[in-house]
Every structure is written in structure tokens, then in C-alpha cells.
Amino acid sequence: MIPLSHYLIVSAILFAIGTAGVFLRRNLITILLSIEIMLNAVNLTFIAFARQHGSVDGQIIVFFVMTVAAAEAAVGLAIVIGLFRHRESLNPDAFTLLKW
């Protein structure tokens, strides 16, 4: 049997990959995807714990997380479109009007 910790470590790795993506990529869409990866990593954690506790709460929470992810994605993409309209770029470094 696989110990719970393995699942958790996998999710931790995924989470870290997501964060790394936020830093490494210079494309807004990819950055959004990275955040999705992070959320999924959390989902894995929930499911794993749920399994261990033998309760369905975890699974249900995951549904909510998915919804939230969807909502965030919608708004986020809308914002990205707005940005792209202002300046034909998806590079986060392109947007530094506001500083200091």
C-alpha cells in the first residue's frame, strides 16, 4: 500500500512546479496555467486526506475548488484580454506603469 505521505509529496512537487511556473514563464496565459497547477496540487492533497479520513468532505471541497478555479480563470482571462488590448503583449514585464 502506498503511504499517504507519498501522495502528499507528489502534490507538494506539483504545487512547487506551479509556483516555479509563475516565476519562470513570461507569458500571462502560461502563468495562469501555473496557478491552475497549484490548485490541482491542492486538490490532490484534499482527495488524499479524504481517503485517509474515509470521509467525502474532501471530494466535495474539491468540487468547490474547481468552481473557484473556473471563476478565477474566467475573470483572469478577461483581464488578460483587456491587457492585450492596451498593449499587444502578454509579457507581465510589459506592464509597469504603476511603480514606486
Added chain:
Amino acid sequence: MFNSSFDAVVPMVCVTLAALAVMGAEAFRSRGESLPVGGLGIVGLAGAAMSSVLLWNRNAASFGVIVADNFALFVTITLVLVGILTIMFSSPVVKRDGLPKGEYYTLILFSVAGMIMMASANDLLVIFIALEILSIAVYVLTGIRRDDPRATEAAFKYFLLGAFSSAFFLYGIAFTYGLAGTTRLDRIGAFLAAQSMSDNRLILVALGLLLVGFAFKISAVPFHMWTPDAYEGAPAIVTGFMSTGVKAAAFAAFARVFLSAFEPFSGEWAPVVWWLAAATMILGTVVGVAQSNLKRMLAYSSIAHGGYLLVGLVAANQVGKAAILFYLLAYAVTNLAAFGVIAMLGTKDAANDELRDYAGLWHARPALAGLMTVCLLSLGGLPPTVGFIGKWYIFSAAVGAGYYGLAIIGVLTSVISVFFYLRVVVMMYMSDRPATAVCPPVSTVGMVALVASIVVILALGILPTPVLTLAAESIATIF
């Protein structure tokens, strides 16, 4: 009427219904006609306030995840106040800047509903959802002026970092759930009380991650960096709204989670919050000194004020808890009024929110200048304004708990902050009005709201007792 098991949700339901009503009205109105949708919103908010008053002292709870204890209700009333003032200040702005009226008010109301939910949630998952509701609404409000690149950029930064931090927050929730097997705060508290502090490092990880999530929302250093940009880019009144409402809701949840569920671990989080508070106060004030844009300056000042609130959280004694509530109210009214003034002075094409735009305002608009001065003095914590009482309350909590260090940092930073508030006063009173400067006409509604909030500021500054007692009662039932 209040005795069903749905009592606790009534306030937020009122607000939500108002929001839906506004949406409907917008949807079914014929072209070109303009409805007093703002009024609808105010009605809903008033209903929420009324119901909260009726719910006072009844510790109602619904669905097991929403509690309407006095703490929640106090914050609810504060939030309702914020909402009403925001709508009143907005009405001229919306017309002026040609914002999509219906959507604007809808989002305001939804986010208020989310805030109320967050303040009265007794369940981490609900807190998370509420957080997302209000955040998404505020992201959109920030960027609601699509024609303005700065606004869009602000929205994007706020959104990206918000999503980023909420992922951490969620991760924290996940670990908490994994350890306690539940997301209900009361059960988590019971579980943690049973734990012996040291062995289980995972609890600390959960604690840390949740801390990060809240720290981002209250923009505590080093999770503050979105604040200045978002506040500067957003329309002034929206800035006022999020700097007060979001902070209040986040702090309410923060206090609830850390003072009830994680109370047993206060020994663990207190030192961290100590450092957060110190860093926040110092950085907020120090960087504020160098700002030349009023909104940005007030953004840093609001960071600093978050620091003062954290002091109350660290102190974590009865005084401190009550102080947080009182300070939230004081800060909300004052800051919102200040941003109201900024909003009034803006025009469609020019925000007029640079410091130099205020030169000699006194000569052109004596009344506005005077009211703005009162707000700034209150932010600076000078008597006889509510700001002074709030600061005094917070610091007495810190001293009472023996945190002299924090208290001293607090007072010294507040002196520095007075310096940059005074820069505005100097501009308004002690320099001459450039001939080019324009003064947009002042709207009646806005003026009414402004005067009202100034009255509140002074009244609570001189006779704070009733509200202080309320605050004390609010924390008496829980924690």
C-alpha cells in the same frame, strides 16, 4: 420574525437580493433611461443593518457554518456603512466617468455580501469562497475603467497575486483539513486544543500558509506589494472601498480563525505576527513619506494601518480584540471619507490625485479642504478625532499585554505618518492655487456623505463610549 434557522444569513441575503434587484433593473430597463439603482442598493444595505441590529446578542447560527454573533454583526454593520458611503460617493463618479452603472453597483453589493459572509463564516471553506467572491468582485471593480491602461494593469496585478496567494491559503486549508478532518473552526479548535504543541510540524505548516493568505489580504509586509499599485490604478472610490471593506472583512476572518480556532497555538503565531506588525508599520509609514501621488500615499498609509491592527491582534487580550473592531470602524469611515474627497476632485480625463493638484485647495474649496483635513488628522491619530481614540485603544492593548516595543514602534511611526499627512495639509493651506487648476462642481449626495462621515469621525472622537462598549460586548460572547 427571527427564530428560524436561517436568521444568521439574513444580512447577507438582504445585500444579495439588492444586488440581484439591481442586475434585474439594469437588464430590463429600456435604453437610455437611468434608474436610481444606487438607491436600491442602499435599501438592501439598510435592511442588512436593520437585521443585524435585530440579531444583536442572539448568537444566531445557520447551516453550522454561518454564525451571527456580535463580533460578526459589528463587522457587518461596519461593512454596511462602508457600502452605503461607497454608493453615495460613487453616484456622481459613475455618471462622470460613464461607468457601466448596473454592473458597478451589482459588483459593489456582491462584494459587500461576500465580505459579510467572510466576517460571519465559521468554516474555512466558506471563508475561502467568500474571499473569492469579494476578491473577484474587487478585481473587476479595480479594472472597471477599461479605457484606462493603469486601471487594467492594477486589476491584473491584483488578480494575479491574489490568485497566487489564495492558492497558498487553500493549501493551508488542505493541511488543516487533513489533520483535523474538518474545516469547521470550532472543531478545529477542539482538535488543536487536544494537540501538544511541538510534535506535529504539519500543523505549523498549515498555520503558516493560512497566515500568508490573510497577510496578503490585509497587505502585511512582505505580502503588501500589490497594494500601492492596485490602489493607485483603481478609481479613487473603489480604492476607498477596497482599502476599508476588504481589510475589515479579512481582519474579521483573520481574528476569528486565529483567536478562536488557532488560539491554542497563539504562542506559535504571536511572534510571527509581531514581526509582521512591526515591519508593516515601519515600511508603510517610511515609504509613504516619499510618495507624491495622494492615492499611493494613502495606500502606504493603509498598509501602516494594517500594521496597527496587527498590533491589536498580537496583544490578543480583551482590549486588543475590542480595539481591532473599533479601529476597523474608525479607519473605515475616515479612509473612505478621504477617498471620497479625492474622488470628488477628479474629472473624467484627469484623476487630479497628484499632491500638487491640491495646492491651495483651501482658497478654492474651503469646505472640502477642511473636511479633508479632519480626515487626515484622524488618520494621523490626533485628537479630537476617532483616529486618536482608535490608536490609543490599540496601544493600550499592546501596553496591557506588555508589548512595549510594538507600542513604541507604533507611536513613532504614527508621528512619521503625521508628517506625510501634513504634507497634504501644507499643500492645501499653505501654498497658492495655480491658475490652471480646475475644481469640478461638488455633488450634493457626495457632500452629504462626506459631512456625515466627518460628523461620525468627530462624534466618536469626543464621545466614543457607546461604540467602545459595543465593541467590548461584541468580543465578550466569543473567544
Added chain:
Amino acid sequence: MLTLSWLLPLAGALAVMFVPNADGRRDGVIRWLSLVTAIGTFAVTLAIWGGFDPDSAAFQFVERVPWIPAFGIDYFIGVDGISLLLVVLTGFLTPIALLSSWGSIERKVKEFSIFMLALEAAMIGVFVSLDLFLFYVFWDAMLIPMYFLIGIWGYDQRVYAAVKFMLYTMAGSVLMLIAILGLAYLHSSATGVYSFDLLKLYALDIAPQTQTWFFLAFTLAFAIKVPLFPFHTWLPDAHVQAPTAGSVILAGVLLKMGTYGLLRFSFPLFPEAATYFAPWLAVLAVIGIVYGALVAMVQPDMKKLVAYSSVSHLGFVVLGICAMNVQGVQGAIYQMLAHGVSTGGLFLMVGMLSDRRHTRLIADFGGLKAVVPKLTAAFLIITLASIGLPGLNGFIGEFLILLGAFRWDPRFAVVAGLGVILSAVYMLWMVQRVYYGPVTHAENATLRDLVPREWVSVVALCGIALVMGIAPMLFLRPMEASVDALIQRVQTAQTLRVKDDGRQKSKVKSQRSENTSEPLDHTFDF
């Protein structure tokens, strides 16, 4: 009655606020309204003096209304011999200051009057409040109108001076706020309830180390206000830049708050710490006396000169307080009053000159005696008063202070005495350069002598100076009992402590253990 004394000017300010005066056509109305209010206030203060019983050391005209019960904060006011005359002084100087502004302030008269009256209210509030919270509220509230007075109606460097004044003073006072809170907390840990009531806090006995910290916090605030060397640098700027009325109030009343605070709070609240630090304070005071005088001597600017002379004179006051014997303290209080009158008068008349000539540089004057004999005579009288000529008000205070200091520790008196010489040097030198000699500048030849309005206030000041010099008992009598009581308190407290130190320690420890949260003094190592 006492409430009236500070509520009346506030009401006046509100009344003025509602006089519509956008175009400045109603300036006259406003001026008269505010002046009448101020005079009324003066009448009230006089009435209080009249009703004051000089034989009792207790606080009189006491009023106590619960304000923030949760923290034992009351609206608790009253006067004793120490504060009584300072209240009267405030009442006396404000009308004069207002009157002086009639000539000099043309711009924004309405706001000016509002700020002046608000300032008076706050100042009287500071002197009468017996609740530390109330005291602090007034103490800080007072800064705001003063800040505007300097910043709006001041001279060219006004903004810098105003901000410096504000921040300097605040920086000092916020630490006092912490100390006040600490006291209230100590009270709660000793008795279970918070209290900001001065009298209750007097009764508290506090661990020596704690006393040290709190004493320093309080005293820093007051030392900056006094201003005690080396915390004095805000004063020249503020004085020089403030409008005449502002300077008069600043010198006449505001500075007294520092010394008043020392008398009312620092010493009686923390007797041991006070006795430990008194010599150090005295050293600073004495340095201040000589230093202020020397620096005043070389000032090219009349206002600056007078400002530095204030540093020197208030050094005397602090010295007297540190001596903590009857002569010293009574002399100190008397010197406060005397300095209020004479320096207030000096600023008034310097202001008259600069109104006429739009310069304050001594070099721009000379030989004025031939042109403005009345002003010269008055100026000379006030000058002599401020250099402590017997028969005028300055002498009594200085003599008593020197006597008190001499009995405490002759060395201080010996050095402080030098101030007597130096004051003569710099004041007379200024008088000589400004009024004597030939008329050097053509534009001075046509200056206007005192107009009736100025004549009134000048005569009032000179008269008071004379009365205070000839019949000092009028003023010394009321303060006697209170001063004795104060000294009693300080001495007994420290002797008692010295007598049975052990009991104290244990007592303190026990009161620590009662503390609900952290014990009180480990937190001092932040």
C-alpha cells in the same frame, strides 16, 4: 464654572465659524466677536481666581463626569494653586494676542480667529484637566491650531517651522502616551480597574525601574515643550516664523505647559526617579540658562533673540522645580507667570515694529526713541521686567528660584546667576541698537507711534508687570498651600521608599504576580 472657561472660547470659535465671510466684508464683526469672547473668558478665569480658596491645597472647582467608564476615564477637571494662575494668564494673554492681530492679519481673518479661540480652549483644558487621558487629548489637540497659525499666517519660512514644531512636539509626547497607558495598566494590575485619574495614580507606588522609564518618557515630552536644552531648536524657528499673536501665545502660555507638566506629573508621579534625575535636569537647565543667553546675545533677529532668551528664562523655571523646595517651586511658578507677561509683551512689541517696518533685523533699526517714544518707554519697561529688575515681575521669580537653588546646591545657583548678567547684556544691547543712537535708516524716521489699540494692550502688560513686581503676594499667596502639598508628596514618597525598601520590593513583586498577562518590567528589554 471651570468647564465654562474652556468651553466659552470653543463656543466662540464655533460662532465665528458660522459667520458667513467669504468676501471678508465681515472681518470687523468677527474680530469683535472673538475679542469679546476672549475677554469674557478672561472674566471667567478672574471669577475663578476670585472664588479660589488660597488656604486649601486641594483641587477646587472640581467637576467629574464619567467619560469612558470602561477605562476609568473621567471628564475630571479642577484647579489648584499651581494651575490657577496659569489659567488666568492664558485668559489674560489671549485677548491681547487677538488685539495685536488686528493690525497685522488681513488675510483669512475668520479662520485666524477660529484657530486662536480653539487654541485658547485647548490650552486652558491642558491646565485644568486632572485626568491623564483628558490631559493628553488637550495636549495634542493644542498642536493643531498652533500648527495652522504658524503655517498659514507666519513669515517666509513658516511651513518648515510649523511642521518642525508639530513633529518635534509630537515625537516627544507620544512616548508620554505610552507611559500614560502604562500607568493606567499598572493601576489596573494593582487594583483591578483601569484608571487615568491623576489623584488615584498619585496613590500608586511604582517599582523604581518602572518609575525611571515612565519618568523619562514624561519628562522628555515636557522637556521638549519647555524647551529644555538641548531640545530647544524648534523654538527659534517656531517663534521667528509665527505671526505676532502666535508668538505671544507660544511664549506666553505654550512653553509653560512643559514646566507645568513637570510640576504636575513628572515629579509627583515618580518621586524617586525625579529625585534621582533632578540634578541632571538641573544641569541641563543651568546649561540652558547660560547657553540661551549667550546665543541670544549674538542674534541679528529680534524675534530670535527673544526666543533664545526664553530658553534661558525657562531654564530658571526648571532649575527652581528641580530644587523642590518652597522657594524654588514658588519661584518657578512665579517665573512662569512673569515670563508669560514680559516675553509675551516683548513679542508683541517686536511684532508692532515688524508690522511697521516688515523686518525684524536689529540692524535695520536704530534711534527709534526719537521717533516712537511711547513704544520705546513701554519696550524699556518690559525689557527691564524680563532682565529681572527689582520692582518688576522678573525679579521675584528669579530671586526665589536662585534662593531655592542655592539652598539645594549652591553650585547651580552660582552658575545660573550668570544668566542675570547676560540677560542684561543682550537685552540692553538690543534696546540700544534698536532705539538709541541716531536714526540710521530713512524709512524709520516716519514710523507711527502706538495707536490707541496697541496702547491698551501695552499698558495692560506694563501694568501687570509692575503689579507683579510690587505686590507679589497677590500671586504667591494662592499657590502656597498647593506648593507645600506638592513638596510634601515628593519628599514623603521618597523618604518612605528609602525607609523600608524591602517592603516595597515585595509589594511590587506581589502586584506583579497579580498581572493577568506578562509581568510589567521584563518587557522593557523590548
Added chain:
Amino acid sequence: MPETLIFYLLSGLAIVTSALVIGQRNPMYSVMLLIASFGALAGLYVTLDAPFVAVAQIIIYAGAIMVLFLFVVMLLNAPQEDAAEWDRTHPLRQPGVGRFGALLALLLVVQLSWALLRTGSVEVPVAGAVDAETISSVRAVGRTLFTDYVFAFEATSILILVAMVGAVVLAHREGEER
């Protein structure tokens, strides 16, 4: 033993694909790879006796959300990251910051795994006392969802509403002001 093998296979697949997602310059590929990794995760969910979530994962995530992303990618038609160098004058704008972030991410992994491995309570086999049926049954899920989580469920509806309104406000074209 099969499930061990399956576990390592799926998790390996998930990790690799996710890594590739952030390794891609072309967002199109990233989306595709992400869908793959979601598939792998769904498999893991199945091994954790959460078939319903697994299905939802495929339908909602891979189906809906990712498609949304695809739409936007095509709409904006920005196949490549623009290599254009934006203002790098400020030290903190150097690309080094990115690598630093990645380094921190590594550190995060270390921290978390360290914490996990030092925590006894998670060293137990993932399948606890309860047998699979009780938690894998859709009925159980449904019942809990509409009893304990009904409020959250309602709240979510508001969330989606807000998101809709927001997306409309932000994204609808200029000029067509009503």
C-alpha cells in the same frame, strides 16, 4: 504490486507533464500538456477511490476550463512569448529574479517533504479503516453536498454570478456602450 506501479506511473506522468507545461514557450502546447497532466491526476483520484471527482476533473477541468483557455489563446493569437526585452534597468527586473523564484520553489518542496516525512500521522497507508464503497458512492457525495455543504453550494452560485458579470464587464468590446 500493481497499485504501487500505477501510482508511480500516474504521479510520474503528472509531474512530468506539469513540468513540461511550464517548460513550454508556446501556450498552446502548455494547455495540451496540462490537459494530459489533469488526466493523470484524475487517474490518481481513481486510485484514491474518488471516481466521481475524477470524472468531474476530466469534464470540468480538461473539458471546460482548458477549452476556455484554448479560446483565449487563439483569440489573442500569441503563439510565442514575445522575446522583446522590456525595461531591465532595475536590478529586481533582471531575469535572475525568475530563477531565484524557481530556486525558492525547490526550497518549498524541501520544506514540505521534510515536514511531511517528520510527521508520523501521515506515514500510514492511505487507505484507512473505511472501505472504498462508503466514500466512493455518488449517493454519499450527494447527500453530504446538499446537507453539510448546502450553504457553500449556494455561495458558489453567487461566486459564479460575480465571475460572469465581471467577465462581461471586462471583456465586452468598447464602443458598444448601451
Added chain:
Amino acid sequence: MLALIPLFPFIGFLVNATMGRRLSKGLSGAVACAAMIASFAVAVMGVLEIAGMPADARVIEQTVYTWIASGDLSLDMTFRLDPLGAVMVLVITGIGSLIHIYSTAYMHDEVDSEFARYFSYLNLFAAFMLVLVLGGNFVVMFVGWEGVGLCSYLLIGFWFRKQSASDAGKKAFVVNRIGDYAFVLGMLFLFTQFGTLDFARLASIASTMPVEEGVFGAISIATLMLFIGATGKSAQIPLYTWLPDAMEGPTPVSALIHAATMVTAGVYMIGRNAVLFSHAPETLFIVAVIGAATALMAGTIGLVQNDIKRVLAYSTVSQLGLMFLAMGVGAFGAGIFHLYTHAFFKALLFLGSGAVIHALHGEQDIRNMGGLKKGLPVTYWTFLIGALAIAGVPFLAGFFSKDEILYETFHEGHTLLWLVGAITSFLTATYMFRLVFLTFHGERRHDALASEPSHPSDSAPSHHLHDAPPAMALALIVLAVGSVLAGYIGVPHALGGHNQLAAWLAPSFQAGAAVPEVGGAEALSDAEAALELTLMGVSSAIAISGILLAAFVWVKRRSIADAMARRFSGLHRLLLNKYYVDEVYDAAVVNPVHVMSREALWRGFDVQVVDGAVNGAAAIVSAGSGILRRLQTGSVRTYASSMFVGVIVILGYYLWR
């Protein structure tokens, strides 16, 4: 009743000060004189009253009210008239009245308001001076002490348009202040030691204490302090420099304040505290030495001065020196006696010089005078009498008093001091007659150069000299008579006199009701009588020879004077520049203090250090602000990393602390 004595002049002051500029000259002058004469009358009555009392109880005391009371300190506004006070009061009011009368004429060229101002000052001075001498305790005395200082300041600077005048006034006040500083300390010390400041009580307490023979105890310190105060007021080394400059004032003022009354206050003060001082022999010795030294030095300077008033000023300093010498050797009676006689002839001389200056329209340089004998007979003869008196020619006022001093000095065994005294009196005779001869004898030199207007009383210069107008003449003559006769109340026993003055004064120098020893009754041993006679002879010889020398040098052989001046040019210049004392003071004290204050304290410490620290704090804050704000790069990635760092740090803290 005593209060009336100072009150009258004070009223006069008020009248002239308030409505002076509306009064005519005649009126304001009359008011002033009336005030003085009235108080003279009251004074006489008072003196007669105490004269009627038994010798050991001659005191009238009047307590007006309690002035300052604080703790154990209680100061009454007390006036006390005793023999010593009586002498002083009579001198002040009497001579004061004369000088007032004289002034009505002398100041007649002033405009009304200035005239009134002058008399108001003069009256105020008289009032304060009377308070000084009548004061029953130190603080009341100090009131007068400071008050007369003030008036001298005002009167010296009366012609305020003259830079030199206002300088002199300031100098006088400041130098006096230095003395007062010591005086105040002395008072404080006395109070802390004895718990009272009342003269009588102090005396009675002190008399019970041992004489501090050879030890420098409490009383010695206190008295020394007081004496330093006296050196300021009475122009002794080292604080004498203000008096010569004080001659900038109108001449009658010099006569009244800087010759007859104020400058003698120090002597009076010592006499008033005779008991204290006699318990501090150490101090007394210092007093004597200082007095002698001053006398000698001033005399030498007087020898070469050319300004008629300065010569008189230095002679005043020197005479005051003699008085202190007397006090120092314990001959209090003698000192006061000389004070009294000196008042007459020195006032006379000043007024005479005033008449001369008046006649010459402000000319003060004796080199431009001469041959005025014919032009100004009255002035000449009265001046001559004054000169003879001060020179100590037998059987004039100065003779008796100076002689008593020298005798007492010798008798007390201070031979050296006696020698100095003798030399001084020789010098006195010499320079006085140099003055007389240069001014009145020889040929007229003053019309040669037109006296340029240095003095507002210069109206159209008329060439024929007009002698003193009646008012002035009156004063001159009365004083001349006084200068002749004043001495006869103190005729020493050696000459078969009874020295009534000494007897009269004696009680004032004892504590409480101790019996006078120097009663007029007791007789001298022959030896003492012989010694005294011898000394008299010597001193008269000295006087005469001094006069003769002067006559020889400045009448017979003018050349010698110039020759000497050329011969000892160094010495001459030294004397002419008064030993450069002023210059030394300026260089050693005044300038350094000024420079130090301006550069080091103000521009250095105050602006740089203290304010530097203050503004430095502000600068640091804003600098930090400038740096920290740079962290806000605007790049969202930076923000994210800052957050992430936060996360890592917090987790790290929890995991690995």
C-alpha cells in the same frame, strides 16, 4: 512717615513721566524741585526725631507691607532710619535738592518733553537712592541698589542720539550687573546661613559669632561677595571702568549720581553691615587693599586726563578708594565722614565744571580753556574752594575727613596703606590744581577753535562769557559754604573737637543696643593725640606741596609738563589710556565671549549639532523611504517573489527554528 521720604520724589517722577510733555519747563522743574525739597523737609524732621532719642536707641522703623513671603523667607518692605541712615538721607535730599535747582537752569536749552524726561529720571533716582539707604533689609536695599543703577543708565544715556552716551549707559548698567550678581549671591549665602536678611537681625546674630580671625569662613565669603557688589556700584578695581565713561551724562547728573550719592552706596553698604564685616577681618583687609590700590591708580590717571569731567571722575574714583580704605581698616566712622564731606566738594566741583561747560557751550577739554577767572568769577571762586577742600588744605571739609582716614589707617598699623593714602592725597592736590590752573588761569584758549556742537544744549554760540545763572550760582555758593563748614561736625579730639559725627554714627556700627565705645566723651591719650597731630601736619604739608608743584609746573613752566610728557612718553600714554584696562577687558572677555557664542555655540552647536541631529533624523527617514520604495519595481514578478520569500521564511521559521 519714612515712606514719605522716597515717596515724594517718586510722585514727582510719576507726574513728570506721565504728563511731562504737556507741562512747561518751569512747571515740571518746579514739580521736581518741590518733590525733592519736600522729602528733604521730611528727612530733617525724621532726623530731629531720632536725635531726640537716647544714643543707643536712635531708630525709627516703618514696615509698609510684607513684600515677599515664601516658606521661611519673609521679606518686609521695611524702612529704617538710624544715625547712619540719617547722614545719608540728609546728604541725598539736601544736595539732591540743590542739584535739582541747578539743573533747572543747566538743562534749560532742552525741549519741554526732554526737560520733563530729565527731571522724571532725576526724581526717580532720588527715590531709589532713598530706598537704598532707608531699606531695613538687604532685599529692599537691593531694590534701591538696582533702581539707582537703572537711573544712572537712563541718565548717562540721556542724550541717546549720541552713540557714545548710550554705549556708556549700557556699559554702566552691565558692569554694575556683574557686581550685583556677586551681591545677590552674597544675599543668598547670608540667608542660607542666618535665615534672615534684616540688617539688625543679621548684626545681632553675627555679633554672637566668633570673629573669623585668619580663617575664611561663612561670614568672610558672604561679605566678600557683598564687597564685590560694592566694587561695581562704587567703581573700585576691577569694576571701576564704567564711571569715567559715565561722564557722557549731563553734568548735574555726574554731580549727583557719580559723585555725591550713588557711587557711595558701596561704602554705605559696608557701613550698614559694619558688624558683619568686622567679623570678617580677612575681607576687611581685601577691602582696604583694593581701596588703596584704586585710590592710587585713579589718582595717577587723573594726573594726565584732559577732559575736565574725566579728571573729576577719576578723582571721584580715587576718593572712593580712600573711603574703602577707611572701611577696610575698620574706621567706618571715618569712611562715612569722608563720604559726607566728599559729597559736598565733589558735587561742588562737578557743578562748577558744569558751569564752565555751560559757559563754553559744551567745551570740555581743558586744553581749550584757561583764563576763565575773569569771565566766571563765581564759578572760579566756588571751584577753587572745592579744589582746596578736596586737596585737603587744613580747616576745610576735606581736611578733617581725609585726615581721619589716614590717621586711622596708620593707627591700625597699616603703614604701607597709609603711605599709599598719603601719595594719593598728594596726587589729588596736584591734579586738582592742574585742573584749576589750566582752566581758570593763563590765557584764554577756547575762542581759538570754534567749539563744534557736541551737545544739544548748544544754542547760538555767543562770544562773551556769561557766568552761572542765578539758579546755578545759588547751588554753587551753598555747596561752597558746605565744603568749608561740613568738616566741623567731625573735628577730631586732637584739635579739641568732639568728633560728634563719630559719636553720632557709632550705634549704627554696633549690633543691636551695644553701648558705643567711640563716644564723644572719652579722651585720647597724649601719645595718640601727638601722633594724630603729626600726621595732620604731614598730610597738610603733602596737600600744600602738591598744590605748589601744580602751580610750578602748569603756571610757571608750562614747558616742563610737555617735556615730562615727552620724556616719559610711554608712561604718559599708559596713563592717558588708563592703563588700557578697557582694552584688556574687551580683548580678554567681551570679544572672546561674543565670537564663541556666535561661531561655536550658535552657528556651530545649535545649528550644526542639535538641529543637524533633528533634521538628520528626518533626512534618514526620507532617504530610507527613497531606497525602500525602489523595491516596488512595478514588475508583478518581483511582487510575487517578495510574497514567496515571505512564505519560505515563515515556513522555515516554523520548521527549522
